[in-house]
Amino acid sequence: MSKIGVFVCHCGENISATxxxxxxxxxxxxxxxxxxxxxxxxxxxxxxxxxxxxAIKEKGLTGVVVASCSPRMHEPTFRKxxxxxxxxxxxxxxxxxREHCSWVHEKNEATTEKAIDLVRILVExxxxxxxxxxxxxxVTKTALVIGGGIAGIQASLDIANTGHKVILIExxxxxxxxxxxxxxxxxxxDCSQCILTxxxxxxAQHPNITLYTYAELESLEGFIGNFKAKIxxxxxxxxxxxxxxxxxxxxxxxxxxxxxEFNEGLGxxxxxxxxxxxxxxxxxxxxxxxCTYYIKGKCKVCEIVCPTGAIRFDQEDQxxxxxxGAIVVATGFTVKQPDFFPEYGYGKYADVITGLxxxxxxxxxxxxxGEIRRPSDGKIPEKIVFLACAGSRDPAKGIPYCSKxxxxxxxxxxxxxxxxxxxxxxxxxxxxxxAGGKQYEEFVRRAIEDDGVNxxxxxxxxxxxxxxxxxxxxxxxxxxxxxxxxxxxxxxxxTAGVANEGAEELAQKMHISYDPYKxxxxxxxxxxxxxxxxxxxxxxxxxxxxxxxxxxVAMASGAAVKVAGLFSQDELTREPIIAVxxxxxPPVYSSCVGCFLCVSACPYQAIExxxxxxxxxxxxxxxxxxxxxxCQGCGTCVAFCRTKSIDIQGYTHEQMYTEVMALLNEY
Amino acid sequence: xxxxxxxxxxxxxxxxxxxxxxxxxxKAFDINMEEINDWNCCGATAAHNMNKELSLAxxxxxxxxxxxxxxxxxxxxxxxxxxxLTVTKYELSKDAALKTVVTEANGLxxxxxxxxxxxxxxxDKYITPNLEGRVVKPFDHKVACYYGCLLVRPHEILKFDxxxxxQSMDVLMLKAGATPIDWAFxxxxxxxxxxxxxxxxxxxxxGKIIGDAKDRGAEAVIVACPMCQSNLDMRRDAINSYxxxxxxxxxxxxxxxxGLALGLDRKALxxxxxxVKVSV
Numbered sequence: 001m002s003k004i005g006v007f008v009c010h011c012g013e014n015i016s017a018t019x020x021x022x023x024x025x026x027x028x029x030x031x032x033x034x035x036x037x038x039x040x041x042x043x044x045x046x047x048x049x050x051x052x053x054x055a056i057k058e059k060g061l062t063g064v065v066v067a068s069c070s071p072r073m074h075e076p077t078f079r080k081x082x083x084x085x086x087x088x089x090x091x092x093x094x095x096x097x098r099e100h101c102s103w104v105h106e107k108n109e110a111t112t113e114k115a116i117d118l119v120r121i122l123v124e125x126x127x128x129x130x131x132x133x134x135x136x137x138x139v140t141k142t143a144l145v146i147g148g149g150i151a152g153i154q155a156s157l158d159i160a161n162t163g164h165k166v167i168l169i170e171x172x173x174x175x176x177x178x179x180x181x182x183x184x185x186x187x188x189x190d191c192s193q194c195i196l197t198x199x200x201x202x203x204a205q206h207p208n209i210t211l212y213t214y215a216e217l218e219s220l221e222g223f224i225g226n227f228k229a230k231i232x233x234x235x236x237x238x239x240x241x242x243x244x245x246x247x248x249x250x251x252x253x254x255x256x257x258x259x260x261e262f263n264e265g266l267g268x269x270x271x272x273x274x275x276x277x278x279x280x281x282x283x284x285x286x287x288x289x290x291c292t293y294y295i296k297g298k299c300k301v302c303e304i305v306c307p308t309g310a311i312r313f314d315q316e317d318q319x320x321x322x323x324x325g326a327i328v329v330a331t332g333f334t335v336k337q338p339d340f341f342p343e344y345g346y347g348k349y350a351d352v353i354t355g356l357x358x359x360x361x362x363x364x365x366x367x368x369x370g371e372i373r374r375p376s377d378g379k380i381p382e383k384i385v386f387l388a389c390a391g392s393r394d395p396a397k398g399i400p401y402c403s404k405x406x407x408x409x410x411x412x413x414x415x416x417x418x419x420x421x422x423x424x425x426x427x428x429x430x431x432x433x434x435a436g437g438k439q440y441e442e443f444v445r446r447a448i449e450d451d452g453v454n455x456x457x458x459x460x461x462x463x464x465x466x467x468x469x470x471x472x473x474x475x476x477x478x479x480x481x482x483x484x485x486x487x488x489x490x491x492x493x494x495t496a497g498v499a500n501e502g503a504e505e506l507a508q509k510m511h512i513s514y515d516p517y518k519x520x521x522x523x524x525x526x527x528x529x530x531x532x533x534x535x536x537x538x539x540x541x542x543x544x545x546x547x548x549x550x551x552x553v554a555m556a557s558g559a560a561v562k563v564a565g566l567f568s569q570d571e572l573t574r575e576p577i578i579a580v581x582x583x584x585x586p587p588v589y590s591s592c593v594g595c596f597l598c599v600s601a602c603p604y605q606a607i608e609x610x611x612x613x614x615x616x617x618x619x620x621x622x623x624x625x626x627x628x629x630x631c632q633g634c635g636t637c638v639a640f641c642r643t644k645s646i647d648i649q650g651y652t653h654e655q656m657y658t659e660v661m662a663l664l665n666e667y
Numbered sequence: 668x669x670x671x672x673x674x675x676x677x678x679x680x681x682x683x684x685x686x687x688x689x690x691x692x693x694k695a696f697d698i699n700m701e702e703i704n705d706w707n708c709c710g711a712t713a714a715h716n717m718n719k720e721l722s723l724a725x726x727x728x729x730x731x732x733x734x735x736x737x738x739x740x741x742x743x744x745x746x747x748x749x750x751x752l753t754v755t756k757y758e759l760s761k762d763a764a765l766k767t768v769v770t771e772a773n774g775l776x777x778x779x780x781x782x783x784x785x786x787x788x789x790x791d792k793y794i795t796p797n798l799e800g801r802v803v804k805p806f807d808h809k810v811a812c813y814y815g816c817l818l819v820r821p822h823e824i825l826k827f828d829x830x831x832x833x834q835s836m837d838v839l840m841l842k843a844g845a846t847p848i849d850w851a852f853x854x855x856x857x858x859x860x861x862x863x864x865x866x867x868x869x870x871x872x873x874g875k876i877i878g879d880a881k882d883r884g885a886e887a888v889i890v891a892c893p894m895c896q897s898n899l900d901m902r903r904d905a906i907n908s909y910x911x912x913x914x915x916x917x918x919x920x921x922x923x924x925x926g927l928a929l930g931l932d933r934k935a936l937x938x939x940x941x942x943v944k945v946s947v
Contacts, residue, residue, distance in 0.1 A: 342831030384805065462831075464851030471851070 002033035009043035056085035063126035088131035124662035139225035140325035149177020151541025152330035158560030160208035174279035183362035187443035206431035224536030237286035242310035267367035333542035381489035391496030406494035497546035574614035598637035606630035677893035688922035711747035725924025726755035731775035746892035805844025805931035811885035812836035870905030923933030
């Protein structure tokens, strides 16, 4: 026979203003199995909790119903109180009298009647509660960081500095990401490479960090604390242990006209190449798509000149399996290319370039060694036009969001141009200047006021070439939409920042969600910005939305702290609200008939097939079995099961039906 | 074979040479162009600014009449008519209530099953596949293909060609032996709506178009819209005074240019009707 205690809370006046709490407690006291009932002003307060604890001890309660607020608010509080008094915490249930009743109804008898019903339901349910224990899972204290841009670098270093191991994978031949391509950085104009390259070196030398470049995530299985990742290490066609990075091969390679990815196509590279001189690791890879040997079967110049014999033409991709406890995704973003913009010439004008290409022109390590020269003929542009919002904030282009970084980098570009080309004229077409950030607005004002950049508020309808000039045709909306035409020598499009190619496939591999633009989705837009909906997988940087460097770094450190927090525990505890497939005495063993609809229904791959064997080891039945480490308790399998053989612990069929019957006053 | 033909008002009046050349080219390929009986104004330029139901009822009546006449495919050479008819078909396919209102107003059955072809689609479908061997006098000139505003916009509804840098006419002219130039004003406004009321604005807007075509060495401008043609041709004095020079590049309908390539009689193509002498 159950001995249930009912504790009705007034929540100050939140509940008692419309519900007759004393009457609720009194009525509950008359139910079969209720050994104790009481109402009190603040049940969550210390004295309130003591009432519960004392009742458990003195009356020997076997179940507790607290009728107060939402379980989202105080379920942990009351379960803890019960546990302290020696009652299994999962024998405590909450009836939500506040959000579900007192807050939404007038004061009258019906409201009190509803409160009584809510308590009644839970009293009947708790009779069928069972003691449950939290699930413990071990933690593998190694983190996988995907993406070696500034976010991935920062996250790796921060995690490694807490003493934990990090595996950092990067799909390009070098880490550094977009930041390594930048010239100067806003709002301080400090050199991007100067602040980044020491970090890159630190990553390579850190004893806790294992770096794999030219590597991508192949697949991911497992769950928080216990992931199994397969990593594809693409063949670099060199033996990294033997290679000294002397550069003989890249100097002698006869294929020299491949557009350099690092220079955004403005410079050339060889088929065996190091993306840029400061690359980490500073060892080449062979681009097999462009290498003469792989295309025609002969050449091997690199092999001939290599002093250490490090070239390996027959090297194959390696698939490596690693076990990690947490993952930081920092795969970054990309920018739309000019061929996305028919109105600006579908990319057919060499001197209409992207902001990222301008970075390379302005960079001391770039193809022009930092001189602003236009790609078509190498002349220094006397008139340059910058277009903000090329694609961004344009629903017709499918990119309604603001790319966020462009207003700032355009001001920087125009400023750099004015500093480098004396007497040059620069124009910026903009919709709004969005310079929210520390010293950001001041920076833009500096471009306008000190460096004389001409800001024109309005959009550009088209760009076309005439007599060697690019005619930029737009409107000045501050002058009543007056048409403006500028004969420019070069045009820079601040093309929209968009999700990386392959972002969708990567998200699906990791079972994390993404938004309509393929940016990875955070668990909560305000309070969980670095978490994903999949426990143990965190986000950093521009893979989540367009981000500038300070934000990416802050996010990366945030994600690193989350990982460190996870790794501070040897075991993780999880609520035991998971699915179980019933087991019965022989000869039935289980009502499961082995149709395995549940296996296909489970979104977490948590259901496996189990063989039931007799004493001779012969298989007599094949049934479903839930892996408690993987199950998230969503209940999809329960709905699918034809024989009702699966139950969610704490929410069994029996408990649910009991609640319904209680509501119908069938008891 | 037989195709339906909706000339619209322009092709019966100021742009007779457009109709003449369309029919001449069709005849050369044994295509019977059957005019829709009792057709009415498509409502272009005025109706859709005044009354939505009216602006849909007028084109819907034309489409209903075509159905009644047993036509499954109609050719609409005027870009404005093509736009109004296609927009109507689109709007009525999306809104059953509107369709009922319009059908009742017209008192005619409307199923929306008639296909609408603009002149480029018609040429592309029925003429160019059979062009091989028929070009007796290749149109060997540098041409600026001018699409204007209505032929390719709005893209969501028309789903025809690229809206910023269309190519279909260029491809057709290439097949007729011409050299289409890459230029910047393919879809700029010619000032159509202001043709009568503000001729000086037309001079400026059309002037930019003719000016760019001239600067890039075009020997003819090729169009597929009566409004474009009349502005670029008839308003040449206003254009020339905007440009400050005398530009005598002729403006031909695409059917005229193809007709010339086919070796058709110049008079049958109505070339004598132009204001700017057609010397090509």
